[in-house]
Each structure stands twice: as structure tokens, then as C-alpha cells.
Amino acid sequence: MRGWTLAALGLVMFSAACASAADDPVFADISFNQLFDKHGQTRLRWTSRVFPTGLSYHQRLRARVEIEIDGSEVARHAGKGQVLMLVQMEDSDGVVYRVHSNAPLDGFDRRFRADNVTYLQDAFVKPGDYQVSMAVIVTGTGEHAATQQSLHIDPVSRDPFPETWNKMPAVEFVPTLDSPEAWFLPDISATPGIRVKTLRPLHLEVIGIQPSREEVRFASQTIDRSMRALVPSLKVISSLQLPGGSIDVSLLDVERRRVSFEQTGVTELDWPRLRSVLSETSPHKIDLRDLQNRRGNAQFLVDEIRRRIAASQDDRGVCALMILGRPMSFRGDVDLSPISGARSGCRVFYVRFYTPVEQVEFSEPRLIISDAVAALLKPVEPRVFDVYNAEQFRRTLAAILEELEKPAS
Numbered sequence: 001m002r003g004w005t006l007a008a009l010g011l012v013m014f015s016a017a018c019a020s021a022a023d024d025p026v027f028a029d030i031s032f033n034q035l036f037d038k039h040g041q042t043r044l045r046w047t048s049r050v051f052p053t054g055l056s057y058h059q060r061l062r063a064r065v066e067i068e069i070d071g072s073e074v075a076r077h078a079g080k081g082q083v084l085m086l087v088q089m090e091d092s093d094g095v096v097y098r099v100h101s102n103a104p105l106d107g108f109d110r111r112f113r114a115d116n117v118t119y120l121q122d123a124f125v126k127p128g129d130y131q132v133s134m135a136v137i138v139t140g141t142g143e144h145a146a147t148q149q150s151l152h153i154d155p156v157s158r159d160p161f162p163e164t165w166n167k168m169p170a171v172e173f174v175p176t177l178d179s180p181e182a183w184f185l186p187d188i189s190a191t192p193g194i195r196v197k198t199l200r201p202l203h204l205e206v207i208g209i210q211p212s213r214e215e216v217r218f219a220s221q222t223i224d225r226s227m228r229a230l231v232p233s234l235k236v237i238s239s240l241q242l243p244g245g246s247i248d249v250s251l252l253d254v255e256r257r258r259v260s261f262e263q264t265g266v267t268e269l270d271w272p273r274l275r276s277v278l279s280e281t282s283p284h285k286i287d288l289r290d291l292q293n294r295r296g297n298a299q300f301l302v303d304e305i306r307r308r309i310a311a312s313q314d315d316r317g318v319c320a321l322m323i324l325g326r327p328m329s330f331r332g333d334v335d336l337s338p339i340s341g342a343r344s345g346c347r348v349f350y351v352r353f354y355t356p357v358e359q360v361e362f363s364e365p366r367l368i369i370s371d372a373v374a375a376l377l378k379p380v381e382p383r384v385f386d387v388y389n390a391e392q393f394r395r396t397l398a399a400i401l402e403e404l405e406k407p408a409s
Helices: 023-028 032-036 070-077 162-168 220-237 271-278 288-292 293-310 373-380 390-404
Strands: 045-056 059-070 082-088 095-104 117-125 128-138 144-153 170-174 202-209 244-251 258-262 317-326 347-353 381-388
Touching: 023 082, 023 095, 032 082, 032 128, 045 128, 045 144, 045 220, 045 390, 059 070, 059 082, 059 128, 059 144, 082 117, 082 381, 095 170, 128 373, 202 293, 220 244, 220 317, 220 347, 220 390, 244 293, 244 347, 258 271, 293 317, 293 373, 317 373, 317 390, 347 390, 381 390
Parallel strands: 202 244, 202 317, 317 347, 347 381
Antiparallel strands: 045 059, 059 117, 082 095, 082 128, 117 170, 128 144, 244 258
16 A cells, blocks of 8 residues: 655645734644643654755745654554644744644555655744644544644844845745646745835846756756746745836746746736746647747847847836846757847846756755856846855845945946
8 A cells, every 4th residue: 555745735724924823723623732641642653853944945934844654553543534633833922823634544454554654844934933733643543642842943144134034924834736836836925025225216127037948957857946946036026125116027938939928017926827827838848840940049038138128228217137047058050149239227137046956955066057148148248146045046136136226337
């Protein structure tokens, strides 16, 4: 009998940033605190742990709760209802946040050892201290076990945006989703909302470059990692507060030579439209016509950047162009002529996300990946940033905003 991994199945309630957090109604029928009376607990074979996992590209600190029930317990309790796995996080103000999952116990053959059942629950958290309580209950027998652990979340080291945590909820449970929802997390609405202080109104053009399916090795895994950096970063940038200014966001599919998504005057990304675009792009399919006509791929990118710079020349305020994407090379007989005729007072920033499939999430591998985009942009003198993890992106964003807050030279 196969085991399975459960990740936030069942009902998940998202906490509000207020004194009375939204609660999981499953807890209403359970005397949760009494589960921790050691005299009433059963010797179930299970383990639990809680640990921080660092900063995510959503610019939220993340923690993980793991509950694992031994396969022998699953087999022993076969046919006895279901097993409930309960998680409660309590912040330093005494506010509790609750979530649960459940696994059915029917369909198991007691003659065979079942695999372990693992429940993974991630949460976005603020820096601080938490008490995490975890319990498992076999509903058919009432057998249960519970434990508590402390969790400390360090602040971001030398955080350039320490004020952003003030408006964040202490805890938001992160649902486990498939892509593209997993990239954007549409139910997580709290964003940094960083305020930018410029002498004149700022118009910010943001271009996201979708990763090439032909170029990358292990296409589906690498594209997924790239989008887990790109999409949340677009969401964060879209939440910037620009008094009197504006943000336009575009997503370019260079391989198909098309603008796959475009939104002007952004205060919040149009997720339904963006979702439609991201859903129709498969990492496993490349149109033969796209391969045959790829000579113009690089110039499509150049033309789109030139067009946005030219349009920004009419703005009376400060203009900036921010380009984000995985390093991109071009195969075959491709026209790699650099951009021309695009000089203006528009400052250009190019952010390269290095997220190869071999990379551990928070490490900084010394991998050399070719990139032709920087050379294409050289005439407009872009400032290039290499980003290997979410904390580096946070510092990169701070450096860009600091430069934009200075008077244009």
C-alpha cells in the first residue's frame, strides 16, 4: 500500500492581521488544550518538527511544520475513521492561528506495513517567537498524541525594508498549490507595499522575460524554479507605492515573439488574466514554427524594450525600466544586434535570476550561465544585478529604489 504526502489538504483558514485571528472551524469540536494532558495521551509512533526556511521571493519569512505518522500506526488503525493532524501557532501577543489536515484510514490492509504519512504545512511569519502546538487524533478510537515546540524567527540580516513587517500578519498559512497558482499564491494578499520617495513622479516600466523552453536543461523543473522567482517578484514590485507615479507591467514570451501579458497603471496585478497566460504555456511543447523563425527572437526583445523607452520619453516625471528574467542565450542564426536609437533619460536595470535545477534554494552556486541580453542592452547602459536567492533580490530592489530616489544626473 502506498503512502502519501499531505500538504494543507482539508480546510485552511487564513489569519487576519488583527487581535482575533480567523480560526479553523474543525477546532471548535475539539478540546485542543486538553490533548496536551500527558495522562490522556496514547503512545503513537509519530514525529514532528518546526523550523524556519528563510525568506521567500514573496518577501515573506517562511516557516515549516512537519508531522509524520509511522506506517505501522497507519496499518494498525486501518478502518478506524481518519487521522486528524492539527497545528496551532501562537504569537508573542497570545494570538493563535490554526490549521488542520486529515488522512482516511480505510483501504489499508493490516497484513502489510503501510508507508509513513507526512503532513507538511508552510506559513508566512513575522520575525519573533512562537509557540507551535501539534496533535494527531485517530477519530475512530479517540487515541491521540500532542507536543509543543518553540519557534524563533530571526529578522532579515541588515534588512533594507524593516518597516514592511509592521503591516504584515504574524502568521499566514500557505496553501500547497499546483503551478501557476503556486508561483503567485493568489490567496496571500499581504505584500510589502514599499513606499518610494522621488522628487518627481516616477513612471516604472517592468518587463518580465519568460524562461526559454528550448534553452534550459531539465525544462519543467528549471522553468518552475525560474517562475517561482519571477512571478512573486513581479507581485512585489507591483505593490510599490509611488506617490503621483505609475507602474506598467509586461510579460514577454521571447520564444514565441509575443507580449503575453500587459497591464498599465498597476496597483495590483490582474491575476485572472495573468493566470490564463501562464496556464497555456507548457514547458514540454515548442512549436516547430517558433523554432524555424527564431532568427528574430533577440530583435523582438530589443524592439519591445526600445518601444517602452521611447514611450516613456513623453513622461514629465522620472522614468525607469526594470527587466527581470533568467539569463538567456539564443541558439542558431539569431540577429544579436544591440539596441539602437533608444537613448533617453530613462534609467535601465536588468535583474538576472540564477535558479538552475541543481541549486539549493538558499545557496549561491558558482555556476557560469551564458547571457546575451546584457550585451543587447549595452548601448542603454543598464545596471545589471545577479540574484541567487530571495534575500539578494530584496537588497537588489533596495539598491534600485535608492538610485531612483536620487535626482537624475
